[in-house]
Amino acid sequence: MRDFARSESPAVQHQLDRLGRLSVPDGRLGLATIRALLDRLGNPHLRLPPAFHVAGTNGKGSTCAFLRAMLEAEGHRVHVTTSPHLVRYNERIRVAGELIDDERLAELLGEVLDIGEDLAPSFFEVTIAAAFTEFARVPADACVIEVGLGGRFDATNVLERPAAAGIAALGIDHERFLLAPEEGVPEQPLARIAFEKAGIAKQGRPLITLHHPDDAIAEIERIAAQRGSLLAMRGRDWSSDALGHMLHYSDAKGELHLPVPSMVGAHQAENAALAIALLRHQNMVSVGEEALKAGLRSAHWPARLQRLADGPLTQEHEVWLDGGHNPSAGAALAQHFEGQRLHLVLGMLEAKDPAAIIGPLASNCASITAVPVPDHDYHSVEAFGPDATWADSVPEALARIRKGGLPVLVAGSLYLAGEVLRLNGEFPD
Template sequence: MRDFAISDDPAVQDQLDRLGALSLPTGRLGLDTVRALLARVGNPQDALPPVFHVAGTNGKGSTCAYLRAILEAQGLKVHAATKPHLVRYNERIRIAGRLVSDELLAELLRHVLDAGEDLAPSFFEVTTVATFLAFHREPADVCVIETGLGGRLDATNVLKTAAACGIATLGMDHEAFLLAPEDGVPTDPLARIAFEKASIAKAGVPLVTQAYPANAAASVLETAAKLGASVVMRGRDWDARADSAIHYRDANGELLLPLPALAGAHQADNAALAVAMLRHQSVIEVGHAAMAKGIVDARWPARLQRLGHGPLTDIVAGRTVWLDGGHNPDAGEAIARHLAAQPPVHIVMGMLKAKDPGALLRPLGSHALSLSIVPAPGHDAHSPEDFAPFSALPVQSFPDVASALRALPPEGDVLIAGSLYLAGEVLRQNEEVPD
């Protein structure tokens, strides 16, 4: 499996071209290759600052954004590894608060690619090794690291210890990879996904989780027990509710915290998970004021992001344009909950061929004024006909988002959704590149 990456810097692009040519050899699963590659560059993962390691189907990126913002509000230097990138590959590696420079990125990728040339590593394995190498070279107080697919076989799961591990919401996504037949794993689909995510647990390290259905919760508890980790589960060991504020409580007391600036009721849950992770570890001291400031300061682009003025949004000037890269049923439900209190919207959608075309339209369909389908840049995408069974509205096709926006009726807000690759292209064209 590989990703799509371009750069305006020729030295970086040379390495991204090498990176983009990599693939995961058929049938090869496991961590042996990434461990071998790490050994060749000095095993930087074994000498990192304290790590917060986060997995989940939805919400793990936002949880990492809250962790980073809170820790920075505490005055700490934070390395952060998140994925995927939206516009620039550099977004994946944030060193002490700043995106990795083009100069350093080119050097890191060249070094790792040269070191592992005979190992046939994957895109994600090289990226992970380069990230750990960057984090080892530059001093910082703490690392926030997001997994990619699953957790058990994710390249980041070479980490031997952490300050805390966390699991955000669980749901169905990447089924072809996460539900591949295998002996000795849960057969129930959601329990299997819970097993994959919970496998980032580490001996003696708290595994802090959201609340899950009984089958998934049991899988998390069983997996963590086998790995020697204690589980701190929402609804049992901590809890939170949100109205005009977040009311958080655990055995150590209660906190009253502000609501996030990020849109969507689910963001209060993600912020609460970050708080729970910080409250149940003993490595980094974080105060109430930093938690409150970080929750408000946190930003996470392309997740119910209200776009600002730019070349794309000016096409529909005067209207609200929402952007969300979610592409699975849980993301669809979260978007629908947010938009339920808003006027109906025109939906502009592009979605990868491997995703469920009804994932967003099932919960969103009744809130749509129109449905326009566009390609997902650089990837095989669903055709307009694939969406037709899930929409009572005519499905229109356009070559790009700008064309779709120009064709909209003169009234009504807009939601652009369905793919993080599409979201990245929208941010680039609207000149809102993440920094």
């Protein structure tokens, strides 16, 4: 699978076309290529502001959004790199609070692609090299770095002394890469996933984790001890509970009574608590209680249980959007829509299992409409069960659903979510 990107800027599009032609040879693992590329660029990753490094199967992007909002509420200038982008490639690189502009993006990508052409880097390695190059050049107080895939061999894992690293919710996803046969790694799937995520642990630096199943926690504990990382686990070293309109958090520094996040979904309280724990267990960047409260209220992360605003797709329906595509995401959606009937519009990549979403939502679905995922290989209607129908696009699917009736949930792929946001005129800023 490749990441596709489009831009209205001819200069940026020229570089994105070059990016789109990159591929990673099957079986290539390790950080040698990204290290070589960064070395040619002057090792910018060694000159970054204090960095918060976040891995996880689900929730890592939301955790990063909370971190950014809380840091900025304290008045800090924050660099952020996340993936994938939804509508514009620029979303992957936020420089001191602002999305990178087209002129600088074209220049930066050109520089990285030119200098590393013979190294045959991947799309993501070029992106991270570009982001780190800009982050080292522009002054800021902190960086928020989202892991792309896994952790151990992710291009972001060149960070040597992050302010803190975090592991969000774990689940089975990207099996082809994260469960590939390898000698000396855990055999139990979730333990193997935990092993890969815990690969971001660094000696002497905090590693903060949510509560996970015993097999996963044992693996995280083992890696943290092996690396000499300062492990802080939910349920042992810190705790959080969301009750009513309050998020109660406690650790060795004391108790906090905070508002629940404004982001929709019960699971967002856990992502928010992880962000708070990351900030509270490090000593490089100061963030006070009022900034934590403000960040909980202001954080937003598009295409995660997002109700679409008024636009071309919402003239006749209440439309919800979620990019989730694995069993953990399906469970979160089922929890949010518990007892509520809805129409499901679903598009999924061939590598994903439609049952991950349809199964948990089976009792909710008044109808299931399958749609394509633009620019990617996707499942045909047969994969969505005997009751599913096909539409050639999300607008066509919405046009078939009775007006003014039940809400509509569009889900199954962040790539599809990006197309939906574009069609509705909602561009992440």
